Amino acid sequence: MSTGDQLTTRLKGKAASLHCMQIPSIALAPVTIKPLITAVLLLCACALAVGAPAKKTGKKKAKPRKVAHAVVTGPIYAQSPEAMQAADEMATRLALDPLWVRQTLGQAMRLPQVLKFILPPPPGTPKNWALYRSRFIDDKRISAGLKFWQDNQATLVRAEAQTGVPAEIIVGVLGVETIYGQQMGNFRVIDALATLAFDFPSQHPRAPERSAFFKAELEQFLLMTHRTQTDPMRLRGSYAGAMGMPQFMPSSWMKYAVDFDGDGRIDLFTSTADVIGSVANYFKLFNWQPGMPTHYSVSFDPQKLDKDALLAPDILPTFSVASFTAKGAVLQGTALQHAGPLALVELQNGNEPPSYVAGTDNFYAITRYNWSSYYAMAVIELAQSVARAMPAR
Numbered sequence: 001m002s003t004g005d006q007l008t009t010r011l012k013g014k015a016a017s018l019h020c021m022q023i024p025s026i027a028l029a030p031v032t033i034k035p036l037i038t039a040v041l042l043l044c045a046c047a048l049a050v051g052a053p054a055k056k057t058g059k060k061k062a063k064p065r066k067v068a069h070a071v072v073t074g075p076i077y078a079q080s081p082e083a084m085q086a087a088d089e090m091a092t093r094l095a096l097d098p099l100w101v102r103q104t105l106g107q108a109m110r111l112p113q114v115l116k117f118i119l120p121p122p123p124g125t126p127k128n129w130a131l132y133r134s135r136f137i138d139d140k141r142i143s144a145g146l147k148f149w150q151d152n153q154a155t156l157v158r159a160e161a162q163t164g165v166p167a168e169i170i171v172g173v174l175g176v177e178t179i180y181g182q183q184m185g186n187f188r189v190i191d192a193l194a195t196l197a198f199d200f201p202s203q204h205p206r207a208p209e210r211s212a213f214f215k216a217e218l219e220q221f222l223l224m225t226h227r228t229q230t231d232p233m234r235l236r237g238s239y240a241g242a243m244g245m246p247q248f249m250p251s252s253w254m255k256y257a258v259d260f261d262g263d264g265r266i267d268l269f270t271s272t273a274d275v276i277g278s279v280a281n282y283f284k285l286f287n288w289q290p291g292m293p294t295h296y297s298v299s300f301d302p303q304k305l306d307k308d309a310l311l312a313p314d315i316l317p318t319f320s321v322a323s324f325t326a327k328g329a330v331l332q333g334t335a336l337q338h339a340g341p342l343a344l345v346e347l348q349n350g351n352e353p354p355s356y357v358a359g360t361d362n363f364y365a366i367t368r369y370n371w372s373s374y375y376a377m378a379v380i381e382l383a384q385s386v387a388r389a390m391p392a393r
């Protein structure tokens, strides 16, 4: 999952704003916050006093989840003047109790490993579609996708009827993101977001912009948990703060998630219907065109080829079929009748020759979920693989 930085970074809905915001309700019971705050602060204080890293063992989660690895924690943000000032500013903007925001944000811990994961690969590291593909298109994921599709067929049909987003694309996204909920991340979301908001690695080429992005996500997270009376210390997700089966960032949850099973709450952790409806809604709002292919195969006419011009707009569909082919791209069959704009998508293969496809508006829509053509192609190929494995529909 790439934002152009790293193929595993999840950043969705960057442009999400507060307008047309829904008030989601997530399926975690309200808790009493104050005793928990006290317990965590005491735990941290003890750990800091002896100079040892605080371990996240002070409380039990409501729902046991497989722990992939121990998370070593750092100091809490109550000790950071910058974080406490940000807490006051957030409280003002969101009209929340400043004490609650301070106490909540103050419990967040700095996670050194998050800072490591967020860094882009070293300069010169070749991208490799074949390698990337092999991580996501395998028998395990295809089998899990088949089961998910069969278990949720009626909901997928309903989502497709309402949004025009095909079942197979939703199945592809959820397979690539979390293997249908098997790998939803084990970082406390508030720790991950606070770490990236206040300690974003300065050596990153776009550190100020990214830090601002994560501050905004942290703010949305606090608003979301406050409105739904959910314990912000309980929610877990990716190292970048993405949550649930579809790995929605907080702003995306607030803006695009829907209650698709009609129980009055939005639950992207356990309600497959809410997950399916929300992913479909996300694509619909990012201009998914019902019935349009995601891409076409493409070859080149060496006599006319102007590859620099074709690659200049990157993955943004820009060229009509006429201008695309005039620059030396060769299309065949139904691609020649395509009505909308196209992009030449280049997928590098390490030291081997790149792969190319002609991406449509729907290819671009998938990259709005995760800003990477490699991600989009993996979603599409997993979708196709699962669709081929499905019995006749």
Ligand SMILES: [Ca+2]
Pocket (backbone or CB within 6 Å): 258, 259, 260, 261, 262, 263, 264, 265, 266, 267, 271, 274
């Ligand atoms: Ca629901």
